[in-house]
Amino acid sequence: MLNKGQSEEELFTFLSRKKREDIDHDFILSSMCTIPHSVAVRAHCMFMETNLGDPGLFPGTYSLERLLIRRFGSLFHCAEAGGYATSGGTESNIQALRLAKVQKSGTRSPNVIVPESAHFSFKKACDILGLEMRRAPVGKDYRMDAEKAASLVDKHTIAIVGVAGTTEYGMVDPIANLAKIAQQHDLFFHVDAAFGGMVIPFLDRPVPFDFALPGVTTIAVDPHKMGMSTIPCGCLLTRDPGLLTTLNIETPYLTVKQEFTLGGTRPGAPVAGALAVLDYLGTEGMRAVVAGCMKNTGRLIAGMETLGFPQAATPDVNVATFVCPEDAVPGPWRVSWTRRKHLRIVCMPHVHAGRIEAFLKDMGELHA
């Protein structure tokens, strides 16, 4: 049985204490999530009880999801793209490979080619879907080697995956080359832009990674990362607006009769939050956010190099990595380490210029 019940005051005193045990975002340098934008929080609260799993009951909220997909379609050079709001990059990546598997359902012992730098969610997806995962090596620049990827293709290959903004080094794979290879072999080509999809379009010189490249089939992008939305909000975009219906299953007793999503009940609140940020900031606002993050990344790299910690890669997006011993980072700071043991810092919007200077100061004092 449960406890005997508490007063609201007792309960929130307890919850506040627990909240204070969480790490202060001022010291979180390792996360691809950030403090949500105030308009995202306000919109989230307004749509708190909505359920996109039963869209006929929430036609207003559902229209926001369609608008969010339209915004990303337009941003990614395919205004008519299909798609839906997922629980995040992992669901988007699972669903993309599920689509590839259905499209090539005649293929025995199907395999998928991913860069060795791919996010661990692809391991999860391949395990679940019964796909062989072939890892293509990255070059010295930590980008997927397109030629070596091509050499892994055989008649059992159903899909190639490229990453636009890798989790570890912030690199964009050679998406244009990979798209050509995918087209040559008639393969499904999924771009994991969970992080980079909200960065690259707003850079001064964006590298091609989206539906502007004819070979790109699907794109994952996460508003709850650089989109400063509330968690959970990812999006899966499909060039073919009808592609997702190939995953349809029957859904009796709902207001819709079929469903292609991975989840059933789905929160509308973070979708409203994601759209709110895009529509509030617009192109210029997002450019300013991204420019700030990139400037801070550059400042961090320059400062660390001055302290004797050279960068491990020249990143395409706001992820900085360094040659640095594991005991070199002082106390309250939370950083992370790549599989190759490089120090990794993600310059998210909450890691503003003042925090970078504070971190460099602490590093400088420790290594004076």
Place this chain on the structure above:
Amino acid sequence: MLNKGQSEEELFTFLSRKKREDIDHDFILSSMCTIPHSVAVRAHCMFMETNLGDPGLFPGTYSLERLLIRRFGSLFHCAEAGGYATSGGTESNIQALRLAKVQKSGTRSPNVIVPESAHFSFKKACDILGLEMRRAPVGKDYRMDAEKAASLVDKHTIAIVGVAGTTEYGMVDPIANLAKIAQQHDLFFHVDAAFGGMVIPFLDRPVPFDFALPGVTTIAVDPHKMGMSTIPCGCLLTRDPGLLTTLNIETPYLTVKQEFTLGGTRPGAPVAGALAVLDYLGTEGMRAVVAGCMKNTGRLIAGMETLGFPQAATPDVNVATFVCPEDAVPGPWRVSWTRRKHLRIVCMPHVHAGRIEAFLKDMGELHA
């Protein structure tokens, strides 16, 4: 590209208009979700930015997830049960079958036996995991026929699924018999109590459905249904506290090194919300909520029968079904229909006594 950006006032005028297009909960009689409890909303807002996908950054929030699992373990007669907070019943059901598949990884052409009344998420799960789904028929009482389920077992069977509170008719399958059958054949036995798990324990005469039965391996329960939490919050419980680690994959660059969840980034906010409701209401509070919903269900059935619409089943939980033509329900009310074309109404907490009377009045006037 995006639009040019909006003022916060313009944006929220637009969002408010969209919100008004959603159906008023006063008229939603078809949903297993409800308006979240005020303490859930307050707790949700307090933990808005937390990410359980990286628990080392949010140790306070993570401890709330552990407490939530402990509450359900205790409620379900296995204080040491393992588990985690999922995105809802679908993820819980997918993960349960994934666990079964790993446990019986030597089985060729594996199959799973589910009642024909099982939620459509099992179709999704079997499609994704490459499992054959065998549907056991239900009896006249809409409960799974345990003998017929047993007759479907063969050497390729890896799991049986029983439902405690079916989506369509609110029935509890003969879980005790199914648990025995599962034990006899050494099968994984998953109980989908997504709806009933927060109802049955609080009834005057609870039917056995949980870990008190030795054969039960895992249980799905959804706080975002009768737990009055915010969306998304489901839970998967495992009798063996270490079972989930069989799904572990490596997770470099996080504060934890391995992960068994389906999703990556996971919201802490609805988990705090779910725990808040349980701890605020306690056993007596939940009993009162459930008693109210059951009383309203009884009143609705009595009222409908008086109007000439007999009940289709005598439900175990707060789902009422009726023999009733599809055009018999007037305008603003949102009801749903089972696959057998019975009118279906879920008496959730937001469907309070006044709404039942208003619905019966409208039905009476239309059919006077």
